[in-house]
Amino acid sequence: MTSEAERDERHRARMARQKAVVDAKIASAAVERGVVVVNTGNGKGKSTAGFGMVARALGHGMRVGVVQFIKGSSTTGEEAFFRRFPEVEYHVMGEGFTWETQDRARDTAAAQAAWAVAGGMLRNPGIALVLLDELNIALKLGYVAVDDVLAALRARPAAQHVVITGRGAPDALIDYADTVTDMHLVKHAFQAGIRAQQGVEL
Amino acid sequence: MTSEAERDERHRARMARQKAVVDAKIASAAVERGVVVVNTGNGKGKSTAGFGMVARALGHGMRVGVVQFIKGSSTTGEEAFFRRFPEVEYHVMGEGFTWETQDRARDTAAAQAAWAVAGGMLRNPGIALVLLDELNIALKLGYVAVDDVLAALRARPAAQHVVITGRGAPDALIDYADTVTDMHLVKHAFQAGIRAQQGVEL
Known part of the structure; x- marks a missing residue:
């Protein structure tokens, strides 16, 4: 040989x-059933992977619900793209980043309104995948209660998948979730003085 | 008060x-220029975030090239979805996972053929974003040489973005890249006996 x-x-x-x-x-x-996926950590890719799952679900002809918490003020590439599809119900919270508004009462009201929309999706068996983008930030800031989120997840349709993104996922949510990824920052172009780029961050 | x-x-x-x-x-x-993004680690979301960036780029009307290394044998939701768009040039390597083929010579030839397609994209200034899905696996197995990849990245059009995914990204690639995320597995539904689900893993 x-x-x-x-x-x-x-x-x-x-x-x-x-x-x-x-x-x-x-x-x-x-076992076949709906799963709860949490993307947390300080690195890039939490929301991006959530939107990748939306694309994957659309590839299977599924209906999808998206609620963007916190990031409401900027129109991103994802929003422009996924709003084209009638299978996607897309809701963006009315206010921007919390350091843009600097108004806790207004942020809380906006987050609660977004959570009400999310709650409707989590009761709708016609929606196969729900993306709750940056919900972890709203939980961390106390705008939405983690117990309310857990109750809604437990009561949702058995086959429904849910993806929750954002830094600082609370422990109770991590415990409940089926799949959790900690997206850890090794380095980011921004640190080297590179502007946020269309198709990458925007 | x-x-x-x-x-x-x-x-x-x-x-x-x-x-x-x-x-x-x-x-x-x-600074505005094309960036190289690497998604590595043992957790879920590496490829998914790559496909999320494809969606984001399409939202800005950009042209996108996708080469899937290694994962060639299964038709996933992403492939079904993104093949719908004329702005996406989508190439899937001819063979499946390396433990399915069990044939190093055939795998190497298939990976080299896929790399040749990727090389063409990396010389094409009309392609704004190139996704090299699971390239890290081909690098790790020695099917493609990391020096060839670095040379192609250095010579690419200045505004072109590249996303490279897969476990075990080589150090030289991490050093060269602008943004690197280590997607760390906290837990996975699979470990609890839950089958891979359409819209989540498939």
Whole structure:
């Protein structure tokens, strides 16, 4: 046997073992139900991955609900894009970032209004995926109560998926969620003086 | 002053300070150029965030190139969705996961063919965003050389953005990239026996 052939054979054997492990895991994962996904942490990609799931759901012909908490004042690429689709119900909270308004009472009222829209989606079995973008920020600031969110998640239609994004997800939400990713900042272009770019951040 | 009014005023003052910090950061980030974004780590959301950036770019009317390395054998929701758009050039590598093929020579040839398509996109100034999905896996397995990737990134059109996803991004790529996120698994529904779901993983 040549060394190259040996290397190929070792690769084949290693991959065959890996396939056995993967196949066994897939066979044992038998439960089908709606899942709650939380994207948190200080890095880029929390909302972006939420919108990637919206695209994925649309690829399967699902109906999707989106509520953007906090980020209401800027029109982003996602909003321009996903508003084109009749399968997407898209709601943006009326106010901007909380450091733009500097008004706690107004922010609370706006967040509660957005949460009321989200609550309607979480009771609607016709909506297969609900994206609650930056809800964690509203929870952290106390504009929406985590107990209200948990109650709505528990009572939602069994097949409905929910994605919740934003820094600082509360522990009770992390405990309840099925899939949680901590998106950790290794570095960001912004730190090197690069402006937020269309198609990347905007 | 009532306690509630004091609390509102403290909030306003804190947010005013935060706005000053944010505004100064935005003003100092003056460079405009294409950025390289790397999504790595063992958690969910690496590819999903890449596809979220594709949606964002389409919202701005940009042209996008997608090359899926490794994941070629399954038709996912993203592929079904983004193939609808004439602005998206979508290429899927011909073979499936490497533990499905168990054939290093065939995998290498397929990865090199996919890399050739990616190289064409990285020389095309008409493509504003290039998503190289799971390229990190092909780099890790040695199917594509990291030096070839770095040379192509350095020589690409100045305004072009590139997103590279997959576990185990090589250090040289992390060093070169502008924005890097380590998507860390906190937990995954799969671990609790929940099957991969349409609109979430598929």
